[in-house]
Amino acid sequence: MAKPAERSAARLAAVQALYQMEVAGKGVTDVMAEFESFWMGREVEGVTFGQAENSFFRALLVGTVEQQRAVDPAVDTALSAGWPLARVEAVLRAILRAGAYELAFRKDVPARVVISEYVDIAHSFYSGDEPGLVNGVLDSVAREARPGELPERSGRAASKAGT
Known part of the structure; x- marks a missing residue:
């Protein structure tokens, strides 16, 4: 292993x-x-x-x-309205695509691990809001691709994720 x-x-x-x-x-x-x-x-x-x-x-x-034709719409749906994946900077787009692929198609890896790993990768490239964006987008993708695997969001987290 x-x-x-x-x-x-x-x-x-x-x-x-x-x-x-x-x-x-x-x-x-x-x-x-x-x-x-x-x-x-x-x-x-x-x-x-x-x-x-x-x-x-x-x-x-x-x-x-x-699987890009399946991955891109999932990421687009999770991004804020008005910010399609095509408008996202190239490194960030690569992070989101790889993370979304792994969440949707590699169910042998726990969703929490996948999200944490790609947030860490985002931290290696960015010092601003991008790691938080990766966390939010991949959390949304995980909830769609793997219903019930992640714990329910608390009230504050749920309202924040919806904005």
Whole structure:
């Protein structure tokens, strides 16, 4: 069984690969090979990239791309009105897509773990409101994709999430 740190590194690598696919226009096969050969488990320009569970990285990356037509509407529904996923910055969009994919299609991982992991990834890129946005959006996606798995929201949290 993979160590939690290897799963976390796989999630981060999947988000970075999704971002790179979008900005560089590369295909999933090319990006996957590049990350596995040159990034994961290596030090690049003074930055150490953690050793990732390759099979989980591949499953997240390929799954997110293959299920994007199901994932994007789920994220759009969870975002505030007037802010469709297409208007969200590219790194944040990659985080939301990967998290929503995992919530909807990888039910072997508890929803709380998925949400926490992607909030942590958001913290590694952003210092503003973005991690809170990731938390709120993925919480909403989880409640749709996995009814009953998360505890009921308290009155204050429920009203805050609805705004």
